[in-house]
Amino acid sequence: MLNGESQQTGHHHGAGRSFVLKGSGRIGAHWRRRHLATLIIPILLVLLPRCACFADNMPANACPDLTRSWSSAVFQPIKVFTDGSREIQASTSTTLEVVHQEGCTFQAVNSWSSGKLGGSEQVVGAIGAKTGVITMTEIGPHPKRGSSALIRARLVGKGQMTWEYVGLTDDDTMGQAFITELRKE
Numbered sequence: 001m002l003n004g005e006s007q008q009t010g011h012h013h014g015a016g017r018s019f020v021l022k023g024s025g026r027i028g029a030h031w032r033r034r035h036l037a038t039l040i041i042p043i044l045l046v047l048l049p050r051c052a053c054f055a056d057n058m059p060a061n062a063c064p065d066l067t068r069s070w071s072s073a074v075f076q077p078i079k080v081f082t083d084g085s086r087e088i089q090a091s092t093s094t095t096l097e098v099v100h101q102e103g104c105t106f107q108a109v110n111s112w113s114s115g116k117l118g119g120s121e122q123v124v125g126a127i128g129a130k131t132g133v134i135t136m137t138e139i140g141p142h143p144k145r146g147s148s149a150l151i152r153a154r155l156v157g158k159g160q161m162t163w164e165y166v167g168l169t170d171d172d173t174m175g176q177a178f179i180t181e182l183r184k185e
Contacts, residue, residue, distance in 0.1 A: 108122075108136070153182075
């Protein structure tokens with residue numbers, strides 16, 4: 001490190017050449033976000049407890065129908081900023097509208113509001129037929145002061161889903177986390 005500057009490293013190999021990307025700019029943040037799901041999803045699929053509603057002998061395409069709206073009660077996400085400060089975002093709620101499902105994959109819209117902030121984001125997800133694990137990610141631009149996340153969920157009963165959300169803003173200046181339960185309407 002020079003002059004107290006942080007250093008991030010990513011590797012690229014191609015066409016017989018190899019080089020290293022260094023710096024604290026958008027390349028490092030983009031690389032981390034892009035490869036985070038690749039690293040975490042296999043671990044989550046192994047570690048999450050199995051849902052009682054899934055049997056080991058179910059075919060891979062026998063997934064529950066998630067289409068419709070899933071709404072949460074009010075919850076309070078924690079936000080942590082790069083300077084170490086934090087805040088609790090009061091009176092937040094979310095609705096996941098699953099608009100299309102093809103076997104064990106789906107498209108949805110996550111609409112959320114805290115009274116002061118809010119918006120809607122596109123979501124793509126997959127259901128583990130044998131594990132009951134639902135993995136989702138928000139895609140595209142998100143509302144100002146919002147975050148994009150890898151969302152881990154499980155069906156915990158008929159018409160109930162537990163959500164674990166950990167997200168980052170595009171510029172990596174704020175992280176946000178919460179756990180909530182959604183009910184199918």
